[in-house]
Structure formats: structure tokens, C-alpha cells
Amino acid sequence: xxxxxxxxxxxxxxxxxxxxxxxxxxxxxxxxxxxxxxxxxxxxxxxxxxxxxxxxxxxxxxxxxxx
Numbered sequence: 001x002x003x004x005x006x007x008x009x010x011x012x013x014x015x016x017x018x019x020x021x022x023x024x025x026x027x028x029x030x031x032x033x034x035x036x037x038x039x040x041x042x043x044x045x046x047x048x049x050x051x052x053x054x055x056x057x058x059x060x061x062x063x064x065x066x067x
Contacts, residue, residue: 003060004044004052019060020052021042024042030064 001023005016019030019042028035043049053055055063 001057003055003057004041005055005060005063006041006052007052013055014063016053016063017051017054019063021060029051030060 001021004020004022005013006018006020007013008017011017020038021028021030021035022041022044027038027040027044029038029040030036041049041052044052
């Protein structure tokens with residue numbers, strides 16, 4: 001499983017716009033206290049979306065708990 005901090009609109013890895021995970025061909029975004037399936041970030045795989053930073057599972061958990 002891979003995790004990403006989405007850094008749109010001047011946000012940072014530590015305080016990102018969103019947290020996303022990719023597992024088994026599916027992206028999920030953490031919203032409203034839970035992981036929700038999304039295709040919004042498919043461009044990460046093709047290089048069309050570049051506003052992100054890879055994060056570890058522990059970093060992603062810390063960010064989601066801080067929200």
C-alpha cells in the first residue's frame with residue numbers, strides 16, 4: 001500500500017490538502033473520518049498529477065489523526 005500527501009494550493013507534506021492511499025489498483029482519500037474510494041488522483045500513476053509527496057503509513061496515520 002502506498003500513501004500520498006496531496007499538496008495542492010500551497011499546502012505541505014505535513015499539512016496537506018488531502019491524504020490518499022493506493023492499494024490493489026484503487027485510490028482512497030481520507031475524508032470525514034474515513035477512507036473513501038476516488039478516481040480523482042489516478043493521474044499520479046501516469047505522471048499527469050504532480051502535486052503530491054509520498055508519505056509512510058505512519059505519517060499518513062498521524063496526519064489523519066490531526067484532522
